[in-house]
Amino acid sequence: MDRLLPDRSNGRGTGELAVPMAWLYAEYIADELLRTGDLVPSSTLEYRAGRQTLALTIYLSDQDDELSGIRVISQLDEWLSLTAYGHPWQEWVRERMERRSAEGGGPDLELATETWEWLQRTELLAADLDSSLQWHRGAIEVDEDDQVWTPAWELGLPLGHLAIHLF
Template identity: 70%
Template sequence: MAWLYAEYIADELLRTGHLIPPGTIEFRAGRETLALTIYLSDSTDELSGIGVVSSLDEWLSLTTYDHPWETWVRERLAERTAAGRDSVAVGPDLELALASWRWLSGTEILAADLGGAIPWHQAADLGVDESEKVWMPAWQLGLPLGHLAIHLF
């Protein structure tokens, strides 16, 4: 239930922010990225009694541009997988989180180059050129969407 609750919270944050139409691959990238952030930020793996308002600051800091989100996710998933093996069974919540991570890291989306794949000296005078598109893992698009959705909440 913890994963489904995290996914529900992520879905509501994105819908409330009206950033991207539901049903698009971009919306899914944002929802899955936010759900992983929410799920993995809870150390009890149960999301019991979670206070959304009190958690927003933590989720904002985890999704900021300079936070090593990908590394953080990999480490947290590895820790939970190891803990699950020690207790003989990996639960369904962790299985869903792992499936989400596989999708986020294995699916590439063509999107505006927000991260600077274009050399800085070419983009310095232009700012962000939204016509310049690059292929990126889904989580790289989902992360700023999730961050903005949290910020707008």
């Protein structure tokens, strides 16, 4: 019979069931941020893209595997910076994923890897935010009829950023 162990032991080397607590907590935080922001319906692919992008950001920014309710508030500024327009988020994710993999991985990394793969291979039809020069000048006048297929992470990133900002 498998037993769930406390987060700190995580079942490593004991033959017990390994529970991906860091990943599950990152997903929970991301979900709460998006629900609080009330930006898109939770039943949409856009919501999933935002949640998974935020969860990946939260999980990979936690270098000490110490996600806690107290630390969430102190990390909002870091998450805002990581999800900001122009930040090389995709490269940052690749670097962090490689580092985590070199450290031994585990069930958290397996779920993060599956999420990263989904975010890269899934494309969503969305307004072309980059085509509007006015967008870059600060006037938010986007022609929503001008749409392009966008990797899920590229849509999830600004959605996650806005959700953090609204929190």
